[in-house]
Amino acid sequence: MSVDLGRPVAVWRPRPRTSLRVDRRAVAVGLVLLAIVCVLAVVSLAYGTYQLSLGEVVGALTGNGDRRAHTLVVEWRLPRLLFAIGCGIALALAGSIFQSLTRNPLGSPDVIGLDAGSYAGAVIVTLVIGSTAYTDIALGSLVGGLLTAALVYVLAYRRGAQGFRLIIVGIAVAAMLSSFNAYVMMREDPQTAMIVAAWGAGSLASLGYSQLVPFSIALVALLPLAALLARPLAQLELGDDAARSQGVHAERVRLGATILGVAFASLVSAAAGPIAFVALVAPQIAHRLARTAGPSPVVSALTGAALLVSADVVAQHLAVATGLVTVTLGGLYFIWLLIREYRRS
Amino acid sequence: MTAHALEAAGLTLAYDKRVISTDLSVHVPAGSFTAIIGPNACGKSTLLRALSRLLAPRAGTVLLDGRDIAERGAKELARELGLLPQTSLAPDGIRVADLVARGRFPHQRVFDRWSPDDEAAVLRAMSATDVLDLSGRLVDELSGGQRQRVWVAMALAQETATLLLDEPTTFLDIAHQIEVLELFRRINLEDGRTLVAVLHDLNQAARYASHIIAMKDGRVVAAGAPTDVITPEVVQDVFSVPCRVIEDPEAHTPLVIPLVRR
């Protein structure tokens, strides 16, 4: 006999003493999302200034295509696609971690000031060091994001960093950093300001394999940590007392999860500049689609990948920065939220 | 299960500068059903939090089965000692069976997920608390009493030899109060678990508990068998309520009758 969860559950018993309960709806949603990502991937590899047929794309990927197709697909479009997928996954996981930590759908790295912090880091590097090299900006933004996260964490800390305080403090810090950024930008020379502004819009267009390799290594290194923290983090949503009485090291898990969430978010900011709203929206969409309890990391990650790849296809098509498309997407999400709340009350 | 005693000695309990208890010593006999009674804000929850290591005492020790709880691993302790806090939060969009299953956390290692033992424990806990019919419902959409029984089920699913319950009967109607208390008596007697429950109803405490601890202002005023603790003097002292205590005609335990105020 097994417990009725009110929804279909597949039980898989690899060994007699263990069984894995798999939520069928979550699996189905995951598979659909995966299929969407694949279709979008083919679209993004085939379309562009030069259109290729499906056969040419497959040929180029398997090493049987002509030079032109190879250059277009493998050298130019593939790294950008892989970046979109990787950044989508990283952002969604960052969002899912922060929303779980704060128990609030608004708890996402862009809302609590990390994007503004990364941006400030990039701005300072270009102004103070006078460098507009990619690696310097990336490093500056990484440091900026991390410092901002540390600042928000310390300011929000009172006998443990509590969720809602984190959000409020984060919003305040983000606002101050934004005005700082605006002020500094006014003082930059126009050319540098252009470069910084372009970076600040969040773009995947200019990224190639030399950036993809370190990015992927870092992402793959972080994923097992996310898997490790997933259950204690979900347990923490029961409130500190309940979680701790079940053997969760509450403060340790919270600190670890904060660092991990910051790492995921900063990784993206450092590579591509701040790409807003994916972290905020993906876990919520995943939560509604899969009807899981709280944000589910795997479905969130797939949703993030699907969102960012589709945003990037649109960005490519309109020749604008990817970040601009996601901001628009985020705006639509808020309008939808407002309408829903309005209808409810 | 072998029953364990819980022994606290010389506890100083405080939140930052606010000291709640000094030199507090409490004895919970092995295999007892101990009720803690006392007025609001006298430090009952604070004591339970110290007994379950949620609050580190400024001074003093808590021994479970003769061993200091401060020296146990977190999950190891959680397999032996469970706590139902006075208030808990349900994760957004969680369903009843999922919530009860969260109680199995200390029994699972990082990557093994769900064993037949887990399944059996969850089923036992849910049928004992009469929430099997609710299993697929959203916890957010339950009534206060239904929700309380789900939380109790989660604590039961943890299957600890010692279980601390902070006001497990609040929100419950009289029928479910009795049902839950009967359930506690059953797991106390049949499984030999040591239970500690904060109860506000003195007559229920007297009827169901084998040992009562009466607290006031962070101190233990009286402790012992119900007939020794539930007396007009103690009730007057602890709650400032003048009363008579007669024999409960049904259970033959003390029954508190507050005097009519004139």
Ligand SMILES: Nc1ncnc2c1ncn2[C@@H]1O[C@H](COP(=O)(O)OP(=O)(O)OP(=O)(O)O)[C@@H](O)[C@H]1O
């Ligand atoms: N987290 C906290 N920080 C500071 N003071 C606290 C905290 N929790 C409780 N207190 C204080 O400690 C005292 C004892 O509180 P406690 O919760 O232990 O009372 P209680 O006996 O459980 O009361 P009740 O019957 O109302 O649940 C109260 O004065 C309360 O204000």
Ligand SMILES: [Mg+2]
């Ligand atoms: Mg209390």
